[in-house]
Amino acid sequence: MKNTLNFLLEIGKLKRKKRRGWELRGIKDPETIASHTFRMAIMSWLLGGRRGLNVNKILKMSLIHDLCEVYAGDITPYDKLLSKDKKQWKQVLKKWPRLSKKEKEKNFLEKYKRENIALEKLISSLPFQLKKEIRNLWVDYEEGLTKEGRFVRQVDRVENLLQALEYFEENKQFAIKPWWVQIEELVDDPILLEFMEALDKNFHQKK
Amino acid sequence: MTGEKKFYLTKQGLEKIRKEYQNLRGLKLAKTNVEIPKIWHSEDIDPEYLSFQEDLGFLESRMAELENILKNVELIKFPSKEKQGIVNLGARVIVKVDGQTDEFEIVGSLEANPSLGKISNESPVGGALLGHRVGDEILVSSPLKTIYKIKKIRYLTS
Numbered sequence: 518m519k520n521t522l523n524f525l526l527e528i529g530k531l532k533r534k535k536r537r538g539w540e541l542r543g544i545k546d547p548e549t550i551a552s553h554t555f556r557m558a559i560m561s562w563l564l565g566g567r568r569g570l571n572v573n574k575i576l577k578m579s580l581i582h583d584l585c586e587v588y589a590g591d592i593t594p595y596d597k598l599l600s601k602d603k604k605q606w607k608q609v610l611k612k613w614p615r616l617s618k619k620e621k622e623k624n625f626l627e628k629y630k631r632e633n634i635a636l637e638k639l640i641s642s643l644p645f646q647l648k649k650e651i652r653n654l655w656v657d658y659e660e661g662l663t664k665e666g667r668f669v670r671q672v673d674r675v676e677n678l679l680q681a682l683e684y685f686e687e688n689k690q691f692a693i694k695p696w697w698v699q700i701e702e703l704v705d706d707p708i709l710l711e712f713m714e715a716l717d718k719n720f721h722q723k724k
Numbered sequence: 725m726t727g728e729k730k731f732y733l734t735k736q737g738l739e740k741i742r743k744e745y746q747n748l749r750g751l752k753l754a755k756t757n758v759e760i761p762k763i764w765h766s767e768d769i770d771p772e773y774l775s776f777q778e779d780l781g782f783l784e785s786r787m788a789e790l791e792n793i794l795k796n797v798e799l800i801k802f803p804s805k806e807k808q809g810i811v812n813l814g815a816r817v818i819v820k821v822d823g824q825t826d827e828f829e830i831v832g833s834l835e836a837n838p839s840l841g842k843i844s845n846e847s848p849v850g851g852a853l854l855g856h857r858v859g860d861e862i863l864v865s866s867p868l869k870t871i872y873k874i875k876k877i878r879y880l881t882s
C-alpha cells in the first residue's frame with residue numbers, strides 16, 4: 518500500500534500544476550493539468566462510445582496520458598521559439614509554429630524520450646501488471662498504434678481547443694486562430710470533426 | 725462498418741503492420757503452448773490466471789484489428805509521371821501558410837502523426853490539399869479562414 522500511496526501523492530501534484538500553454542498567454546489562474554485530464558476523459562467516454570471504441574481502454578488512456586508531466590513538465594510546441602524578451606511572446610503566440618521536417622522529428626524524439634523517462638520513474642514502484650498496462654497505454658497514445666490511441670490523441674487537442682474557446686469568450690484579445698489552424702491539420706475522426714462544427718456554431722456563430 | 729473501410733498505407737507502413745502481426749502471432753503461440761495458470765488458487769482467483777487472460781485478450785484484440793487492416797489495405801502507389809504534379813496520397817507538399825513555410829506528407833489515417841508533419845488525408849487540411857497543383861491557393865474554412873499556397877510537390881520512390 519505504501520507504493521500505491523506514494524504514487525497517488527506524486528500524481529496529486531497535477532491537481533496544482535498549471536498548464537504552461539495558458540501561462541505563456543498570461544491567462545490568470547489557468548486550469549491545471551488534472552482539470553484538463555478530467556474533462557478529456559469524460560469527452561473520450563461520451564464521444565468514443567458513439568464510435569464503438571473500447572471505452573474502458575480510452576478512459577484509462579485519457580487518465581494516464583499526461584501523468585509523465587509530474588516530472589517531465591508541460592512541454593509546448595512554442596518552448597524553443599520564445600526568447601527571453603517576454604514582449605515578443607505575443608507575436609510568436611499569434612501563429613501556429615511551423616518547423617522543418619528535421620526540427621519536427623528532433624522535437625518529437627526529445628519530448629518522447631523525456632516523457633518516457635519521467636513515466637518510468639513515476640510508475641517504477643507499482644505492481645508489474647499495472648506498470649505494464651500504464652506503459653502500453655501511454656505508448657499506444659503517443660504513437661497512435663490502435664484506433665483508441667489515435668482517437669484519444671485527437672480528443673486531447675479538441676479538449677484543448679474547447680478550453681481555448683472558453684478563454685477566448687472571456688477575452689476576445691485571446692489569439693484563437695492558432696488553435697483552429699492546428700486542429701484542422703490534426704483531427705480526422707468523423708465524430709470529432711462533427712464536434713468541432715458544434716464548437717464553431719457555439720462560439721463563433723452565435724448572435 | 726469498420727470492415728468496409730479502406731486503410732491507405734505506405735509501403736513502410738504496410739511492412740510495419742505485417743511485422744507486428746507476425747510478432748503477435750508468435751507471441752500468442754508461445755503463450756498458449758505453455759501451461760495455462762489454474763483459475764483457482766486456494767479460495768481466491770489466481771492473479772496469474774487473470775494476468776494471463778488479460779494479456780491474451782490484449783493480444784487477440786490487437787491481432788483482430790491488424791487482420792482487419794490487412795484485409796482492407798490499399799497500398800499508396802508512386803504516381804505516374806503526369807500525376808506527380810498533383811497532390812495525392814503519399815505526396816510531400818511544401819506550403820506557405822500565414823507567411824510561414826511548412827512541409828506535410830499526406831498519409832492515410834493510420835500513419836498520421838502531425839507532430840512529424842504526417843497529416844491524414846481525412847483531416848480538413850489533408851483533404852483540401854488533395855488534387856491540387858503547385859501555385860494553387862487553398863482556402864480552409866475553419867471559423868477563421870486560412871490559405872495554404874502550394875510551393876512544391878514531390879513523391880519519394882521508397
